[in-house]
């Protein structure tokens with residue numbers, strides 16, 4: 001698992017390394033600057049001769065990193081200019097030290113306004129305005145500086161006259177990644193794109209779009225969630241010598257959200273093995289309470305997801321009308337059915353039937369395609385009150401809870417909810433934009449308030465465990481923004497729980513597997529993904545797990 005930190009936690013780790021362990025601040029900075037300079041060199045070499053590198057620096061240590069990197073590049077023979085924003089005399093000690101070294105070496109140091117006049121513009125821009133020290137919205141002079149930098153980066157101010165595309169050696173970009181024409185400068189963000197909040201990923205009024213980010217020690221939470229993630233480009237984590245012990249350091253102000261984790265391929269090993277001496281009961285029984293009249297697809301996709309990710313036996317509990325079609329679509333599933341009249345007519349009998357089903361199940365999915373008829377409230381209530389196994393609630397299950405908030409009183413630690421932003425907004429009464437502005441905060445608050453697991457779905461899904469552990473998903477593609485994708489996810493989570501994983505682990509790992517399955521299908525293009533293919537591909541991803549291909 002990868003560890004990601006909030007900016008405040010990073011500052012605490014920084015201070016711990018310097019003050020408690022005794023690693024001098026400038027030593028860390030030298031390594032940080034070197035990591036940036038190495039990337040800048042590659043970008044500059046891709047542009048070829050005549051490349052002009054600018055370091056745009058603020059008055060803090062992020063700026064000091066920029067100045068130090070500019071010095072290293074200058075010493076290697078690259079044409080380099082430093083542009084300063086903010087008041088140098090009020091800058092950090094490190095900044096003043098770095099600037100005095102740069103000046104003694106004859107590197108031009110100018111104020112940011114002079115960027116407008118610089119002939120030929122730049123081909124590589126190091127963004128060292130703000131790092132993890134950014135703590136409020138950007139305004140005034142800094143904002144004007146960033147507006148100008150933004151224009152330069154998008155080629156709008158017309159000063160880029162770098163080498164023509166003919167004079168740039170073709171194919172010299174690393175893996176062909178750098179632009180081979182000079183119309184726009186290549187922007188390398190130092191630590192984090194300036195203007196992005198390092199904890200939430202929010203844009204603090206304005207932010208600079210980077211092509212790549214070189215970050216130090218640990219990745220920042222703000223570049224793992226949107227919109228920060230889309231400003232960061234490719235993120236490289238440079239080891240600059242922080243000891244692991246530095247993670248013990250707590251931010252000065254108490255901060256509940258300071259660390260998050262992200263799955264990597266090695267985490268697929270967490271999926272339990274499939275034992276040779278087994279039968280369909282060994283791998284858990286999944287009950288899927290889903291579907292409504294003329295709505296059978298969601299139930300089918302969830303059931304398919306569950307089977308493809310390891311469940312031994314899947315039963316779909318749905319309205320009578322869906323029986324024939326589901327039996328045809330997925331003969332492997334058991335179908336149990338009810339009629340809304342039966343539910344409304346004899347509440348006690350219906351409740352007994354649900355209790356029986358809950359006794360049968362090892363894990364329950366509640367919600368896909370249930371619709372919003374009045375009877376759905378009773379179905380949700382009966383399931384929540386009689387299930388003593390994990391229940392994954394999605395879609396109409398969540399909408400029903402949102403319109404009947406008393407249902408939250410039946411939440412237990414076995415509950416996993418999988419809302420998208422709209423469903424989360426309905427559940428919490430917040431606006432979607434408020435949730436979008438801080439996904440970590442939204443998932444954390446809901447999960448810890450109710451003591452449940454919350455999978456908050458977005459392009460970068462955040463999972464919060466019932467005690468507040470946070471996981472950010474890094475797999476997946478835009479191809480997955482399709483109908484049915486969420487239904488498959490519920491099935492995958494259920495399948496993993498049926499294999500024996502606990503709710504929290506199944507949740508973050510399932511989200512990761514779902515994303516990898518999306519990547520697998522996207523190999524055929526981003527537009528054409530079907531949810532059924534996603535479920536199938538989940539099976540392929542599962543085959544790569546510890547037990548997925550074992551035969552003994």
Ligand SMILES: NC(=O)C1=CN([C@@H]2O[C@H](COP(=O)(O)OP(=O)(O)OC[C@H]3O[C@@H](n4cnc5c(N)ncnc54)[C@H](O)[C@@H]3O)[C@@H](O)[C@H]2O)[C@@H](O)CC1
Pocket residue numbers: 014018024025026028029032033058059060061062063065092129130131132133134135136137138139142190191192216
């Ligand atoms: N030895 C160290 O301390 C190291 C620091 N490093 C760098 O230092 C950075 C952090 O440096 P700093 O803590 O000095 O902070 P920054 O350089 O990120 O920000 C500068 C200062 O701007 C001020 N500020 C915050 N929001 C503002 C706003 N909206 N408008 C105007 N001013 C604002 C704050 O007072 C802040 O200290 C890291 O991101 C990293 O790049 C790295 O060199 C690693 C080692």
Ligand SMILES: [K+]
Pocket residue numbers: 062127128129130131189190191192193194
């Ligand atoms: K920066």
